[in-house]
Amino acid sequence: MENNMGDENKKLYFDLSEGAKAQSESLKDQSELKQVWDGSQEDFYKSIIRNQQDDIGRIGRYFRDELAQELYRMRISLQNFTNRYGDFEELRCLRDSLSTLVVEIRNKAVLLYNPILNDLGIFHAVDEAVASYKKRFGFTIDTLLDPQLRELHHQAQVHLFKLLTAIFQYLNDESPSQAISISVQVIEFEILVKVSPFFQQGEALSVSKLENSPMRLMKIAELYNARIMNDTLAAGILLKLTI
Structure with a gap:
C-alpha cells in the first residue's frame, strides 16, 4: 500500500x-x-514564468538595441565604402541583405520585447498593433478595452497582448470581413475576449476562407491557455482567459 x-x-x-x-x-x-524556495508550489511556478519573461525581454532588448544597431552600422560602413571606391553587384546584394536582416531582427525583437507595451502599457500597444493592421492590410479592428486592464500585473498584460495579436493575425487571414470589433472585459479573475464581425449596411456574412479555421483558433487558444466558449464568427467568437 x-x-x-x-x-x-x-x-x-x-x-x-x-x-x-x-x-x-x-x-x-x-x-x-x-x-x-520557501513558498507554495504555485508561487514557485509563477516565479519561474516571471524569470522566463524577464529573460525573453532581455533577449529582445539585445536584438533591438545592440545586434540590429551593429548590423545597421555595418550597412552604413559598406555604403561609405561603395561611395568611395565604387559600387559592385556583390556589394549591392550584401548591402540589401544587411538591410533586410536589420528589419527582420527588429521585427523579431518587438515580438520578444515590445517597447510600447513595456513603457506605456497594453492600451497603447494594442492601438499600435491595430494601426499597423489598418496601414498594411486595410484591416480595420475596432477595440473596446476594459479600463481594469491597466490594473493587471505587467506579465498578465504581456500574455493578453500576445493573445490579442495572435487573434488579429488569425482574423486578418481567415475573416471574410475587412472590419472586426473586439471587446475585452475583466470579470474577477477572468478576461473575456469577444470578436464580432463589423459590416457595412447591407453587407452579408460569407463563409470562412479556410476549412481548417476552427482548428487554427483552437491552436491559438491552447498556446495562450485560453478557453474557447464559442468559435463561430457569425455568432461572435468568445474566449476566456484566466489570470
Missing part, C-alpha cells in the same frame, strides 16, 4: 512506498528545496 506524506498547504508530496531509504532521500530533497 502506497504511503504519502506531505505539506497540504504547500502541496509538496513525498513517496515513501519504497521504505526508509526513499523517505530519507525525499526528506533530503525537501530540505534542499526549502533552501531555494
